[in-house]
Amino acid sequence: MGGARTALFNWLYARRNSGTFILRIEDTDAERSSADMVAGILDGMKWLGLDWDEGPGIGGPHAPYFQSERYDRHRAAAASLVADGRAYYCYCSAERLRQERERAEARGVAWQYDRQCLNLSAARIAELEAANTPRATRFKVPPGKTAFDDVVHGRIEFDGDHIEDFVIVRSDGHPIYHLSVVVDDIDMEITHIVRGDDHISNTPKHVLLFTALGATLPVFAHVPLILGADKKRLSKRHGATSVMEYERQGYLPDALVNFLALLGWSPGDDREIMSRRELIASFALEGITGSNAVFDVAKLDWMNGQYIARMPLEQLTNAVVPLLVRDGLWPAGASVDDWLLRLIELLRPRAKRLTDFVDQARPFLVETVEYEQQAIHSHLKVPHLSEHVTAVARALRDVVPFDEPHLETAVRQTAEQRDIKAAPLIHATRVAVTGRTASPGLFEVLVLLGRERTVARLEQLAAFLATQT
C-alpha cells in the first residue's frame, strides 16, 4: 500500500504538471525479484488507473525499463568513478565485514566500513589480483556535509562521517541499488524523485553519486510512511498489503485512490470526496505532510460506501456480477436484467464493499434459505406463530397487485384479524424469506422475491415451526 500511495503521488504530480510518468522496475536483487512480483506491481497500477507514459509494456525513449537490463551502464559508471579516484576496489571478505559488524554490535555501537582497502599499496593490490581475490567497488565518501533540499522536509543535512564508503558494485559484478538508481535517474532524465521517507537516509549517498557523476540534482520529495493501527509500518500483519488484495475485498479503485491521496496529503481545504480530475487539479508536493499516517480501514470503508452510493447503477451492477458468479449465485454469461438492477439498487445503501452485495443478495438468489440462529431466537419464539405465518402465506397468495402498499396492507390486516401486533408478524416474515434478522425493507424484499417464492418460503417456515413444537 505504501508503494501504491507513493506511485499515486508521482502520478498525480506528473499529471498535474503535464510531465512524464516513468515506471521503472528496480529488480537489482535477483532473490527478491520475480515475474510474479513484477506482475503484481503492474496489475496493481493498472487496476488503480495509474497509467505510465514510459515503462514496461509500452517502452519509450529511455528503454529498457527493467533495471536488470541496464547493468552495463551501471558498471560503466562505476568504472569511471574508479578511474576518477572517486571509488575504489575493496577486497575485504564478507566474513570479515560480518565479524566486525557483530563485534561492534556487541558493544552497542554502529560499525562503518573501516576503509581498509582505501590505501592498499600497488604491490598488495597486485598480489590480491594475482590471487584472483573477489573485489567489490566502494564509493569514497568525501569529508564534509552533504545536503539536499527536500520539498516536504526542507533542507536535510548529513555529516560525511556518518556515511560509510558504501558498496556500489558487488564482488560478483552486480551493481548495487544506490548506483543503479542514480545512473538510471540520470539516463532517464528524471527531474523529480518522490519516494518513501525510508529512503531519506539513502539520499545523501545518491546526492554524492549524482555529484560525482557530474549530474545536477533532481528535486527530492520524501513522503511519510503509512502505518498500521499499531503505529508500526504497514505489513502483512495488518491484513491486506498488495493492491490486488483490496480488489478482492471489494474496494473500488476510485475510492482507494481517493483515500490514499488523503493519507499524507490534503488539498488545503475541507474537500474529501475527490475525483481523479479534482485530485490532479489540486495536487502539489507542498501539500504533503511530514508526519506518518495511520491507515484507517474504517474510513476507507466509509469512503468506499460513498463511491458505491454515487456510482451509476449499471456500472455498479456490472462490478458486482463477477463476484456473484464467483460465488455461484449468478450464472456466468447471463445478461444483467431489470430484476438484478432493482436488487442491487435495494442493497446499495447497505453496502460498503462490493462483497457486501454478495452476502446480502444471497437470500434472493438461492432456492432455500437457512434460518440464522439469532433469527430463530429473536423472532420465532412467538406463540402460535406457525398458524400466523400460514395465515400470512394465505393472504399474500391473493394480493393483487403484488406491490409494496398492498403487501403491507395485507400483512397488517392479517395481524389485526389474528389479534396480534404487526411487528412480530413482519419479523417472522423476514426470517421466512431471508433467514435473517436484518434485511432491506421487508415489502420491497417481497416484491423482488415475487409471489411464488414468498408464499413458498412462508409455508416452509410454517412447516418448520410446526415441527418445533
Added chain:
RNA sequence: GUCCCCAUGGUGUAGCUGGCCCAACACGCUGCCCUUUCAAGGCAGAGACCGCGGGUUCGAAUCCCGCUGGGGACGCCA
C-alpha cells in the same frame, strides 16, 4: 548505540507569513429523528488545556531552545 524525520481529539487532516482558534472539517463513537429490522439519510453531542518544559512577544497551536515520545535508516537488500 549513532544518524535522520516527525509530534493538533481514537484516526486522517486544516490552521503553522503569531492576534479572526477557549482550535475547524471528515471518519469513528454516543444520543435523537425516520422506522417492521439493518443500513442509508437528517439532527444533536462527547472527545485536544494544540506531547512536556522553558523562552521570545502586549499576545503562540503557530517563532526559538531543551526534553520526552513515535517512526525510519544504519547490508556486497531495495
